[in-house]
Amino acid sequence: MNSTNDAVEQVTLYEKWRKIYPLSLYGGWQRWRRVVLSFLVGIYYAGPWLRLDGDPMFWFNLPERKFVFFGVTFFPQEFVLLSWILMMAAFLLFTVTVLAGRVFCGWACPQTVWTLVYFFIEQKVEGERNQRLRLDRGPWNRNRIVRKGIKYILWAGVAFSISFTFVAYFDTPQVLIERILTLSLAGWEWFWLLFLAGASFLFSGVLREQVCFHMCPYARFQSVMFDRDTLIISYDENRGEPRGHRPRRHLEDSPRGGDCVDCKLCVHACPTGIDIRDGLQYQCIACAACIDACNGIMEQLGQAPNLIRYSSQHRDKGEEVTWKRPRLFGYAAVLMAICSGFVFMLTNRVPLELDIIRDRGRLYREHWDGSVENTYQLKIINREETVRQYTLTAEADFPFELKTRKGELVEVQPGKQLTMIADLVAMTDPEQPANRPVHFIVETVGEPHFIVREPSRFLQPSEPRE
Ligand code: SF4
Ligand code: SF4
Incomplete structure (x- = not known):
């Protein structure tokens, strides 16, 4: 709070929401953006339903501790592969950011994708920008309440469909539907269904761009990669400035010269509410809506497009x-490696x-x-989705005899482990x-390249018995 004589100025540390x-824009980049976003939403919803040879293509089966990814089954012991996938995703993001800036934010981030879905519903129910403004500024009459x-009922439907699909990746959709219909959901299923639906409704429906401004860490550090x-x-300042509102017939002979007619459509189109003419800002998610809005105006005025454009x-x-x-x-280079x-x-x-x-x-x-x-x-673990037979042998640089109670040919069920006792006898x-x-060797019958060779030790008395 500053005080000079009798004037008091209050400075708030919190920005009002x-x-x-x-x-709503439909042409130009926004058309392609909708195609990409629809594709991503489609993949998300279709994922749990996709099947390969009758088995789910994506299935994170926690009770049986196995994870099916593109039809290939992985077990917790192979989680090192997951860390590789995460590293690849991180470096792919870094590389794309250096190359194309925040294209991920505007074109593929789940927050952006779902925000557009919620916004689409809002726009269909409440109308275009001016109608929405009028509705929110008007009284709580029947029209507004209805x-x-x-809108909120439809949003809740979307939120539930998102959480349902997420849990279906763990349960399979068929099992989840059956459990919902018979009210036999487990505690964790209830939790994730409700928590994710609530989080989606809140973040993508209500908070929207506030998540990008205040919660997303990537928005803060991505500029260091530029x-x-x-x-x-x-915004092409050389071409657009000095800006000024003037009718079309005066464009050519306008003494002010710049192409920007200060219509503010680029600001009104921006989902984060910024004015790109003020320069690059961390709030910009590179959605290209301002480009389309401005190109529309330039077309109406008979001017060349791309006063706002992709640039560097x-x-x-x-x-x-x-x-x-x-x-x-x-x-x-790191990504390739x-x-x-x-x-x-x-x-x-x-x-x-x-x-x-x-x-x-x-x-x-x-x-x-x-x-x-x-x-x-010995524990032999079959990490495949098919019954396998294995042969067990051993190797050492001294004569020995291998004895097992189950024989040297064993069968292991898919995704299961077989525990067996083996004895090595030597003089x-x-x-x-x-x-x-010594080494124990397990070889897959019919697939000789699926073979493991594990070391161990053979002990004998250090002094011969008297
Ligand atoms: S400034 Fe343009 S590109 Fe950036 S968020 Fe706003 S509309 Fe999208
Ligand atoms: S949409 Fe184009 S012409 Fe209109 S204010 Fe923005 S930059 Fe200027």
Whole structure:
């Protein structure tokens, strides 16, 4: 609070929430944006229903601890692949940001996608920008109550469809529908259905651009990735200024000269409510709505389009665009390296695992004939969606005998593990160390390249028995 003589000025530290009523635009970039966003929404909704050979294509089956992704089953032991996917996504985002700025925000971010869906409903129920403004500024009469009621009911439907689809990725849609109809949902299912529906309604329906302004960390740090050739949405100041409102017939001989007629349509079209003519701002999500709005006006005035356009800082200053961009090549190189590593791991993935635990009760058992026996507990895990038979063998640089109670050919059900006891028997050899390496080998019958070879130790007494 400042006080000078009798004048008191109050400075508030909190910005008042100003509801934004963006214009609806249909042509230009917005048409392509709708195509992309519809495609993404379609993928999200279709995901849990897609099937491959009768099995779900995407299924995060927590009770059985298996995750089906594009029809391939992964188990928790393979979560390292998930970290690779996350790294790839992060570096893809960084690379795209250096190249095309905040194109992810305006074209693919879930918050933007769902906000457009909620906005579409609002616009259909409450009308275009001016009608919505009139409705909100008018009294709470029957018309307003009915329209708001219908809008919120439809929003709730969208919110529930989003949370239903999300939970269906874990349950499968068929099981989820059955549980809803029989009111037999588990606690976690209730929680996620209600929590996600509420979060979607609040963030994408009510808060909208406030999420981008105040909650999204990416909006804050993405500018550090920009270079002077990053694609940005910018207003051509040289052409547009000095701006001024004037009728079409005076455009040519206007003493003010600039092409911008200060109609403010670009501001009214902006879903974040900013004026792009003030320069690049962190609130800009690169949705290109201002480009379409301005191009519409330029067309009506018979002027060239792209007073607001996709550009770059170099281009804005009339400087030469360069491809010598160390930041871009740095991110792209890391992305390529991670992608190559991921592809290598995926193509060399063996859907089979062998865990070996030595008998902790006794290190070894000595027999009357001078032989020594070591006991191991083996766990063979079948990471495929089909029944598999495996052969078990062992390797060592000394003669031994492998004994198992289940035989050396075993069968393991899909996604299950088989625990078996194996004994290695060898003659005591005082010339050899007390602790020698052995390897157990499990090979898939019919798929010899699916083979694992795990090391263990064979122990014998360090001193021969008297
Ligand atoms: S300034 Fe233009 S591109 Fe940026 S958010 Fe507003 S309308 Fe979209
Ligand atoms: S839409 Fe174009 S002409 Fe109208 S105010 Fe914006 S920049 Fe100026």
